[in-house]
Amino acid sequence: AQSVAQPEDQVNVAEGNPLTVKCTYSVSGNPYLFWYVQYPNRGLQFLLKYITGDNLVKGSYGFEAEFNKSQTSFHLKKPSALVSDSALYFCAANAGNNRKLIWGLGTSLAVNP
Amino acid sequence: EADIYQTPRYLVIGTGKKITLECSQTMGHDKMYWYQQDPGMELHLIHYSYGVNSTEKGDLSSESTVSRIRTEHFPLTLESARPSHTSQYLCASSGHGQGADEQYFGPGTRLTVT
Numbered sequence: 001a002q003s004v005a006q007p008e009d010q011v012n013v014a015e016g017n018p019l020t021v022k023c024t025y026s027v028s029g030n031p032y033l034f035w036y037v038q039y040p041n042r043g044l045q046f047l048l049k050y051i052t053g054d055n056l057v058k059g060s061y062g063f064e065a066e067f068n069k070s071q072t073s074f075h076l077k078k079p080s081a082l083v084s085d086s087a088l089y090f091c092a093a094n095a096g097n098n099r100k101l102i103w104g105l106g107t108s109l110a111v112n113p
Numbered sequence: 114e115a116d117i118y119q120t121p122r123y124l125v126i127g128t129g130k131k132i133t134l135e136c137s138q139t140m141g142h143d144k145m146y147w148y149q150q151d152p153g154m155e156l157h158l159i160h161y162s163y164g165v166n167s168t169e170k171g172d173l174s175s176e177s178t179v180s181r182i183r184t185e186h187f188p189l190t191l192e193s194a195r196p197s198h199t200s201q202y203l204c205a206s207s208g209h210g211q212g213a214d215e216q217y218f219g220p221g222t223r224l225t226v227t
Contacts, residue, residue: 032213101216
C-alpha cells in the first residue's frame with residue numbers, strides 16, 4: 001500500500017536554530033511531493049512541492065525541502081526557526097496521474113523563544 | 114491568498130438535524146475535495162470531484178453526500194447529524210494538472226453536534 005510517513009509527532013526547536021521536519025514516502029513511480037502548514041485555528045496552506053528537476057525545492061516563508069530518491073525522503077528544512085513557525089506540518093505525495101493525495105499524519109512543530 | 118470560501122465557519126446543531134456545509138471557489142478549478150479533520154490530527158478524504166456531475170467517495174467512510182452541479186460550488190450535506198459527526202470539515206480545490214497541482218484550502222467549518 002502506498003503511504004507517507006512522518007516519523008515524529010512533535011518537533012521542538014529553539015528560535016534561531018535550524019529545523020528539520022522529516023517525511024518519507026512509499027509511492028509507486030515518480031511521485032509528486034508536497035508540504036503544507038496549518039497554523040492554529042486555520043486551514044491548510046501550501047508551502048512547496050517537488051515535481052522534477054533540482055532536488056532542493058524552495059518555498060514560502062523561507063522553507064525548503066530536499067528530495068532524496070534513494071532514501072525516499074522529502075524532509076522540510078529552515079535555516080533559522082521563528083516562533084511564528086510553530087504549527088502543524090503535513091507531508092503529502094501523489095503518484096503521477098493519481099489526483100488524490102496521500103497524506104502523512106502531521107508533525108507538530110514548536111519553536112521556543 | 115487562495116479564493117476558496119466555506120460557510121458557516123462554526124456551527125452548533127442538535128442531533129437529527131439536516132445540515133449543508135457550503136464551499137465555493139473562484140479559481141475555475143476542476144477538482145474539489147472535502148476532508149474531515151479532528152483538531153491537531155490527520156486529514157481524512159471523505160469526498161472528491163473531478164468536475165461537474167462527477168463525485169466520488171473518499172478513503173474515509175462518511176454518511177455525508179456531496180453534489181457538483183456547478184464548477185465553483187461543492188456543498189456537503191448531512192441528512193441527520195449525530196455527535197460522531199463533530200469535527201472540522203475542510204474544503205479544497207486544485208487545478209488542471211495531473212496530480213502536480215497543489216490543493217488550495219478553505220478556512221474550514223467547525224461542526225459541533227449536540
